[in-house]
Amino acid sequence: MKEIIVQTTDLVKKFKGRPAVKSVNLSIEKGEIYGFLGPNGAGKTTTIRMLLGLMKPDSGTIELFGKNVKRSHLEALKKIGSLVESPSYYAHLTARENLEAIRKLIYVPKSRIDEVLSIVRLTEDADRAVKGYSLGMKQRLGIASALLGNPELLILDEPTNGLDPSGIHEIRDLIKSMPQQYGITVLISSHLLSEIDQMATKVGIISKGEMIFHDSIEALRNKAQTQIKLRVENAEQAKNLLLGKGFVLKQGDNALHLKDVRDHNVAKVINLLVQNGIGIYRVEEQRKSLEEIFLGLTDEGGAKHAKTSAS
Amino acid sequence: MLSSLIQTEFFKIRKTNILSLVFVSPILATMVGFSITQIEASPNDWVTPLIFMTFVHALIFLPLLIGVFSSFVCRYEHLHGGWKQLLSLPVRREQVYLAKFIVVISMIALNQLLFAAGWIGIGLVKGFSDPFPFEVLSKVLMGGWIATLPLAAVMLWVSMAWASFAAPLALNVIFTLPNILIANSEKFAPYYPWIQPFLTMVPPGEESWGALFVSFESIVFAIMGGFIIFFMGGLIYIRRKTV
Numbered sequence: 001m002k003e004i005i006v007q008t009t010d011l012v013k014k015f016k017g018r019p020a021v022k023s024v025n026l027s028i029e030k031g032e033i034y035g036f037l038g039p040n041g042a043g044k045t046t047t048i049r050m051l052l053g054l055m056k057p058d059s060g061t062i063e064l065f066g067k068n069v070k071r072s073h074l075e076a077l078k079k080i081g082s083l084v085e086s087p088s089y090y091a092h093l094t095a096r097e098n099l100e101a102i103r104k105l106i107y108v109p110k111s112r113i114d115e116v117l118s119i120v121r122l123t124e125d126a127d128r129a130v131k132g133y134s135l136g137m138k139q140r141l142g143i144a145s146a147l148l149g150n151p152e153l154l155i156l157d158e159p160t161n162g163l164d165p166s167g168i169h170e171i172r173d174l175i176k177s178m179p180q181q182y183g184i185t186v187l188i189s190s191h192l193l194s195e196i197d198q199m200a201t202k203v204g205i206i207s208k209g210e211m212i213f214h215d216s217i218e219a220l221r222n223k224a225q226t227q228i229k230l231r232v233e234n235a236e237q238a239k240n241l242l243l244g245k246g247f248v249l250k251q252g253d254n255a256l257h258l259k260d261v262r263d264h265n266v267a268k269v270i271n272l273l274v275q276n277g278i279g280i281y282r283v284e285e286q287r288k289s290l291e292e293i294f295l296g297l298t299d300e301g302g303a304k305h306a307k308t309s310a311s
Numbered sequence: 312m313l314s315s316l317i318q319t320e321f322f323k324i325r326k327t328n329i330l331s332l333v334f335v336s337p338i339l340a341t342m343v344g345f346s347i348t349q350i351e352a353s354p355n356d357w358v359t360p361l362i363f364m365t366f367v368h369a370l371i372f373l374p375l376l377i378g379v380f381s382s383f384v385c386r387y388e389h390l391h392g393g394w395k396q397l398l399s400l401p402v403r404r405e406q407v408y409l410a411k412f413i414v415v416i417s418m419i420a421l422n423q424l425l426f427a428a429g430w431i432g433i434g435l436v437k438g439f440s441d442p443f444p445f446e447v448l449s450k451v452l453m454g455g456w457i458a459t460l461p462l463a464a465v466m467l468w469v470s471m472a473w474a475s476f477a478a479p480l481a482l483n484v485i486f487t488l489p490n491i492l493i494a495n496s497e498k499f500a501p502y503y504p505w506i507q508p509f510l511t512m513v514p515p516g517e518e519s520w521g522a523l524f525v526s527f528e529s530i531v532f533a534i535m536g537g538f539i540i541f542f543m544g545g546l547i548y549i550r551r552k553t554v
Contacts, residue, residue: 052399054554077401084399088392092326104319105312105400145396 002029004066005153005185006051011060013046020046022209023060028187028202031179035200035217036189039298043209044189045085048157051187052082064153078106081151083159087142091131095122095141098130099148106149116144119174135162143171154178156188160195168195175199193294207298224288228258228266233279241276242269261285316402316410320384324414329383333422336372340364341429345436356439358514361430361451368426369455369509370490376422377459378483380415381466382476389474395554408467408549412542415463416456423456447514454511461504461537468545471552504537 006028013021021043028034038044049055051062053073062069064076089098099113117123120140125133130141139162146154156175160168176199178184190196196203196217203220205213213220231254232238239251247269248259258269266283273280324330344360344367353359388394398404427448434443470479486505493499493506500506 049395049554054395054398056551056553074401074403077399080399082399084392084395086392088396090323090387090393091391092387093323097322097326101319101322102396102400104315104322105402107315 002031004028005030005032005064006034006187007063008047008051009061009063011047011050011062012058013043013050013055014058019209021050021057024206024209024211025214026204026211027214028185030185031183032202033175033179033186033188033200035196035203036187036206037193037196037203037294038189038191038206040191042191042206042298044191044206045157046209047206048082048084048155048187048189051155052080052084053077054084078149079152080155081146081149081153082155082157083142083146084155084157086161087138088145089130089133089138089141092129094127094129095133095137095144096126098141099145102145102148108149112148112150116147119147120144121170136164136167139163140167140171143174150182152184154184154186156186158189158191160190172199193290197290205294205297212297220290220293223293224290226261226285226287228261228269229253229282229284229286230256230258230269230273230280231282232256232273233281238273238276238278241272241278245272255282257286312402313406313410316406317413320410320414323387324384327383329380330418330421332376332379333418334425336368336376336422337425337429339372340368340426341433343367344430344433355444356437356441357430357434357444357447360433361447361514364426364430365451365509365513369512370494371487373419373422373455373459373508374462374487374490374505375480375483377415377419377462378466378480378487380418381411381463382470382479384411384414385467385470386476389476394552398552398554404549404552405546408471408545412463412467412545415467416460419459419463420456423452426455427452451512455508458507458511458534461507461534461541464538464541464545465504468541468548471545471549502533504533504541507533507537 004027006026008024008026011021011024011026012019024043024047026034026036026047036044036047046055050057051064053069053076064073065079067076069076090101093101095117096113099116100110103110103113114123117126120143122137122140122144125137130138133141139159143156143159146156154175159175160171163171172195175186175188178186188196188199200217203213203215203217204211230238235251235254235256239249239256242249242256247265250257250259258266270280270283341364344364347360347363349356350359388397397407430448430451431443466479466483469482473479489503490506490509493503494509500510
């Protein structure tokens with residue numbers, strides 16, 4: 001059994017009576033990269049703020065590093081580096097001074113500032129006032145601030161916001177290397193599944209304040225079904241022919257969708273169509289993307305989306 | 312931890328020109344104090360300029376400056392998510408508040424020192440022959456400074472709560488302007504926090520020269536009472552503040 005770093009039990013937070021987070025149960029093990037996924041306004045940031053003690057939950061408990069933090073977050077915060085929502089900075093100071101303002105409070109050696117600056121590639125611009133920075137550079141500074149204290153748990157809320165594609169790639173590689181290189185546990189939130197998919201080992205999906213999925217990324221991928229899409233000359237005739245021979249398929253989208261995707265099965269179907277003189281235009285393999293699964297899970301009822309994608 | 316927080320606060324304001332404001336009021340007061348002619352009935356040459364300087368400095372400028380300083384040490388936290396970064400570091404919220412409070416009252420202390428320097432400067436330049444009233448000096452400096460503590464506490468509280476830089480300042484102006492009227496009111500003056508710096512700093516009439524400038528209940532109720540209430544209020548506020 002691995003050490004549990006973050007454990008929340010039935011976390012609830014209401015804003016003016018409207019629940020923003022309803023009974024969220026998170027469980028993050030040491031060394032994991034936990035992808036916290038959900039559309040905007042689903043309660044990700046609210047949950048993260050409660051984890052950091054920036055706001056108090058209305059009910060439920062939070063355990064960080066195995067200790068309940070109801071009384072004080074102080075000990076836990078010593079081991080956490082965080083970036084919440086948009087990056088925080090003092091605009092009139094340079095990047096180096098911004099980091100120095102934090103460093104004075106967390107007691108790490110001065111050399112650590114140069115280290116984190118080079119990790120996020122801000123060394124060249126380190127002595128410029130942050131007010132002249134682009135959003136991407138501010139974001140890098142935010143990540144540098146989070147890394148400054150050599151944290152055991154890194155909480156990054158939408159860390160790739162505002163970064164360009166190469167920046168996203170760098171940060172992604174950096175985050176992926178965290179657990180192996182430094183044994184850091186990472187909680188990363190995003191509204192983009194593709195991003196989480198490429199980094200996370202475990203995924204939690206939150207929608208309208210409720211956790212609707214909490215498992216490994218593989219389990220989420222397994223929800224992706226493959227099928228073979230056949231576009232043929234006469235769909236109606238082909239369908240009747242194949243159904244008559246006992247193949248499982250659906251018609252829709254001006255095409256036939258074959259459930260059984262094993263090679264010999266596909267070969268048999270095509271052979272049959274050719275023998276009956278039905279022209280075949282396209283044979284495609286279709287994978288339901290994680291995006292579609294995500295939408296299906298977060299959609300109200302989920303049924304609406306399933307219907308539209310099938311038709 | 313507290314000393315690191317204080318250091319950080321000074322580090323953050325180091326590159327701003329907020330400190331230059333410390334000079335404004337003492338310079339204006341000194342100019343006024345220098346230009347007036349001696350009042351014949353004055354018991355001591357030193358008293359006349361002090362009276363006029365206090366009117367300029369303590370009645371309006373000092374209370375206004377307290378608001379500016381308090382609002383300023385919160386401004387850079389409000390602007391770009393400073394609060395959430397600062398409070399998600401391993402710091403005690405009470406100490407964050409205390410550090411900011413100490414920075415504000417240090418700037419006011421500097422302000423008072425400059426004021427006193429201006430006053431002494433006038434006397435030296437004009438060559439006052441009367442003995443220098445050290446007792447008055449200490450009361451003007453310390454008394455005036457202590458009387459600003461409740462104001463600093465309440466303005467810091469408001470500045471933490473309101474994300475706007477201008478709103479606490481506007482509030483402060485609204486409460487400072489009646490000073491001119493309240494200064495003359497025996498009934499209200501002892502209980503109105505904004506007038507206390509003036510009451511503690513202005514030398515009263517001849518008969519009580521050298522005695523306490525403010526009545527006992529004024530110090531007890533308005534200054535200490537106000538300070539405790541406002542300071543605790545700010546402390547409780549930051550403990551519960553949702554960021």
